[in-house]
Amino acid sequence: NYICLMVWPRPPSRDGVLVLTKCGRGTGFCVPFLGSAEGMDFRTLLLDEERGRLLFGAKDHIFLLSLVDLNKNVKKIFWPAAKEKVDLCKLAGKDTHTECANFIRVLQPYNRTHVYVCGTGAFHPVCGYIELGTHKEDVVFRFDAQNLESGRLKCPFDPQQPFASVMADEYLYSGTASDFLGKDTALTRSLGSSQDHHYIRTDISEHYWLSGNCFDKYIPSIQQKLNIYFLFNQNDMGGQRSLINKWTTFLKARLVCSIPGPEGADTHFDELQDIFLLPTRDERNPMVYGVFTTTSSVFKGSAICVYSMVDIRAVFNGHYAHKESADHRWVQYDGRIPYPRPGTCPSKTYDPLIKSTRDFPDDVISFIKRHPVMHKSVYPVTGAPVFTQINVDYRLTQIVVDRVMAEDGQYDVMFLGTDVGTVLKVLSITKEKWDMEEVVLEELQIFKHPSPILTMEMSPKQQQLYIGSRDGLAQLSLHRCHTYGKACADCCLARDPYCAWDGNSCSRYTPTSKRRARRQDVKYGDPVTQCWDVEESISHETTDEKVIFGIEFNSTFLECIPKSQQASIRWFLQRSGEEHREEVCHGC
């Protein structure tokens, strides 16, 4: 099964460039697509790059797919909700198709041979183990439906509820509602090597405190992801969402993503939709990409803000916020801070008497209960969003970022999913004096129905993106250089860091020593400097058409005398982004 998409390269958009070219040359391509799957809710994805496979959790099903081609060797497990639970669910007034089924929400690698899986079980969450082969060639894909465990506090009841989970050291951490009504949310820890499989959870009233547990020993990126996700259900302070401290306690700090508003006051993007951690050379300090939308009914928009872990840590190491009583405002706390500093993890080398958070003195615990919020907020590294979409009738929902080497430096290409089934491929380019330019490289309608993109993962090894929505699952290459046309100038104007003109075609760019052999200019997209000596750029699609790029308020020489007696020459002017062309240079 394939879905076919049509792409029109965006008309070159550089201001001041006059483009004399033909328009409307679309290029089609097809992407693997997992059959007719309406309402299947492809939301939970587990990528196994090493073994080239992908597990997808959907409504009543778990699929095992090949990363290379979603259509090859598809295996599936059918795991519906128990009939009596479905009946109870319907009696409670829930929807048969969108609620009273087993929506898979947890797929986590448990050990070398098993994956832990949980589903909503028609508002009665259940979990189990899937056996998988350890090698690439293995075809084991088995589910033991007799050996199930309760999924309460591990998996949401309601399939639509925001949710996150991670597995570390055979412990499952989940941020979810613990009851049918979804009123009580908690961060929990379950499973684990201890036989009793008991839970640790945040207290209902003191949700920032997880007793006896410390997150410091777990892989930072995993906990960061969980902790940042978990803020979905946190209450706001001053209209902005908060970020929970990942280290020991549940300290919070505000993540600010705003733009200057019309009347001096900033307009805030206050609802976090998704987060992506872009690894850097320093493992402990990934870049944090956040997708934000607005809750305002007046101002609609989405923004991408980028934060550094260094800045986030600095805020947690800074002043605590203090509120004298309910009638007071939050102010900076300048009083005595107990030892060990609330928010740090106990460590034997630091203090042999404090082995775990259980050994924290009472004053540390009571301090953190009264001071769960940091005084300073975390601001984006660039001071402002790197990308915004304002006054459009859709919202951004998902983000994946790929760091790409280009001829003129490295670029972070953002793939953004929307709530209308499209994916935008965008770039934020830093110009002189920190001026930012937002460039939309591609805009693809992936799913026919305009339903939200629910999940998106990237395989750097396969150079593919895997995208799930309510009605389908698709695979998309990170680059399609050939769609940018058959001329050096078109390739250059596309400004896609993945692509360069190789002398014959627009193809995947790889950094080489032969500099002049590859023509690319992501920063300025200037074909004049890149393609001046390339024959192909002037012999456009039809041999009898010659294209010249000119810069506004400058002069360009237009040849008037034809080389052949049989020919006559006419020149047309077509402005950037316009279909219309007018004849110029009547003297010819």
Ligand SMILES: *[C@@H]1O[C@H](CO)[C@@H](O)[C@H](O)[C@H]1NC(C)=O
């Ligand atoms: C992984 O966990 C499953 C379920 O508890 C167990 O049956 C299996 O033996 C474990 N495999 C390994 C390699 O430890």
Ligand SMILES: *[C@@H]1O[C@H](CO)[C@@H](O)[C@H](O)[C@H]1NC(C)=O
């Ligand atoms: C601007 O005009 C001059 C004079 O014709 C020409 O030499 C130069 O190449 C032009 N610059 C660009 C960028 O077209």
